[in-house]
Amino acid sequence: MTSPNDPTLCSFIPVDAASDFPIQNLPYGVFSTSALPAPRIGVAIGDYVLDLWELEQDCRLVVGDLGVFSAPTLNPFMALGPKLWTRTRARISELLRHDNPELRDNPTLRERALVPMAQAKLHLPIAVAGYTDFYSSKEHATNVGIMFRGKDNALQPNWLHMPIAYNGRASTVVVSGTRVRRPRGQLKPPNGELPGFAPCKRLDFELEMGVVIGQASAMGGMLTEAQAEEMIFGFVLLNDWSARDIQQWEYVPLGPFQGKAFATSISPWVVTREALEPFRLSGPKQDPAPLPYLRQAKPNNYDLELEVGLRAASMKRPLRICHTNFKYMYWSSVQQLVHHAACGCAMNVGDLLGSGTISGPEKSQRGSLLEISWNGTEPIELEDGITRTFLEDNDSLVMRGWCQGDGYRIGFGEVEGTILPAE
Incomplete structure (x- = not known):
């Protein structure tokens, strides 16, 4: 499998070379929208937030117990451990690749799962324990x-x-x-x-x-x-x-x-x-x-x-x-x-x-x-x-x-x- 860090990887979502959020990054955050005000977990890609909860509902991204991406913080996901972190990042990278039709050619899922960054409200990403x-x-x-x-x-x-x-x-x-x-x-x-x-x-x-x-x-x-x-x-x-x-x-x-x-x-x-x-x-x-x-x-x-x-x-x-x-x-x-x-x-x-x-x-x-x-x-x-x-x-x-x-x-x-x- 291609490494998510491969500098030659490209997403089907256009990403400017000066963007902070290419497919090689995929940082995690917590966001909400006016249409769905409950905070949930997403990943930044270009000018979009990829809604991991939507991918989870569609069974495209299954990690641990169902509902981990509907949490209002990253803590439950982080608690799953490094092996699952690695596996999840690799799967998200795979779904966003330019040559993978799973999300690219599914307009209904793409409409639900890709939220313009301008429409997303960003929240504190973790419950700070100490x-x-x-x-x-x-x-x-x-x-x-x-x-x-x-x-x-x-x-x-x-x-x-x-x-x-x-x-x-x-x-x-x-x-x-x-x-x-x-x-x-x-x-x-x-x-x-x-x-x-x-x-x-x-x-x-x-x-x-x-x-x-x-x-x-x-x-x-x-x-x-x-x-x-x-x-x-x-x-x-x-x-x-x-x-x-x-x-x-x-x-x-x-x-x-x-x-x-x-x-x-x-x-x-x-x-x-x-x-x-x-x-x-x-x-x-x-x-x-x-x-x-x-x-x-x-x-x-x-x-x-x-x-x-x-x-x-x-x-x-x-x-x-x-x-x-x-x-x-x-x-x-x-x-x-x-x-x-x-x-x-x-x-x-x-x-x-x-x-x-x-x-x-x-x-x-x-x-x-x-x-x-x-x-x-x-x-x-x-x-x-x-x-x-x-x-x-x-x-x-x-x-x-x-x-x-x-x-x-x-x-x-x-x-x-x-x-x-x-x-």
């Missing part, structure tokens, strides 16, 4: 360390030995397009003696990738590199909004709390690990060598381009303020998951792991306004005299990501959020 945010870009950690501790003490002693993380709030993970209310919290001016309670004044974004965990692990156990890889269902774009001034006052001694708990935005399409397979590569050399449980026998990073656009309310379109790559991450997603479980922590279907801010070595590759404006000391110019150090009310932030193949791209769509004033 959310953990890592801190795994050496460039980002170094930049932040220089700002607050000086060049000679930029990285904390533990940073090069393990993936650093904190447990965030699953309850405020939202899908792209959800507007984000400016958070309120305790703020303490640098020269003030006491804090006050007020809206955040230094609101920021963090450009990240989110890892979607599709299989559970037992409490008390550990994971090998191979087991961790098998548990990863796919990836989403992730914006971990950050209230820098709230965080700065609260984070000692236990780390971020309300400065990060108010919102995390993810893209609606989950790009599978299998679709990203052709773009795997080795990450940066790790020196000192990690402890044995964190060592990797294979490349676990990805050549994945990322960009961020910022649009003020008066602007017609976003202006790109960052262009970087996921390949720069010092700690890979597999290492993050291995470390997460190493103490005996049970992982659940639907867990979400944020990569941490993704920055590169160049100034144009900084993945947060904290770095881009160097803690507010270097305002960025947008257009018509508009400048920013941090996000203002009614600003819109959009992130995009893609792996570029030969004549096609594996894209993630976008994750967008607009800032509303504090209540």
Whole structure:
């Protein structure tokens, strides 16, 4: 059988070479329509959503128990395991191939199963069981360390030995397009003696990738590199909004709390690990060598381009303020998951792991306004005299990501959020 990753594959549905969603991608999401408002599972192909529930009803796509694709989240499907993920993706690819008449020459089924993307409402694709945010870009950690501790003490002693993380709030993970209310919290001016309670004044974004965990692990156990890889269902774009001034006052001694708990935005399409397979590569050399449980026998990073656009309310379109790559991450997603479980922590279907801010070595590759404006000391110019150090009310932030193949791209769509004033 032809591999779903074969770059020569073509769909009977016309797909532009610049589209994020060719037949080689087939990302999963949850959608609804005005005609059928119940959320269900679909796959993106070109400018369409392929309704997997309709294919299931027609017995063209049978996976596990009947009705798995009528679920309002991907969790029941992910729980079926990697072998069924592989088999399902191969079958969907087969149905969409240009030379397969099953769907192509069945106008009644095609009418029901292919929904124009413009008519689909996209929902949060997973029921988020738990959310953990890592801190795994050496460039980002170094930049932040220089700002607050000086060049000679930029990285904390533990940073090069393990993936650093904190447990965030699953309850405020939202899908792209959800507007984000400016958070309120305790703020303490640098020269003030006491804090006050007020809206955040230094609101920021963090450009990240989110890892979607599709299989559970037992409490008390550990994971090998191979087991961790098998548990990863796919990836989403992730914006971990950050209230820098709230965080700065609260984070000692236990780390971020309300400065990060108010919102995390993810893209609606989950790009599978299998679709990203052709773009795997080795990450940066790790020196000192990690402890044995964190060592990797294979490349676990990805050549994945990322960009961020910022649009003020008066602007017609976003202006790109960052262009970087996921390949720069010092700690890979597999290492993050291995470390997460190493103490005996049970992982659940639907867990979400944020990569941490993704920055590169160049100034144009900084993945947060904290770095881009160097803690507010270097305002960025947008257009018509508009400048920013941090996000203002009614600003819109959009992130995009893609792996570029030969004549096609594996894209993630976008994750967008607009800032509303504090209540």
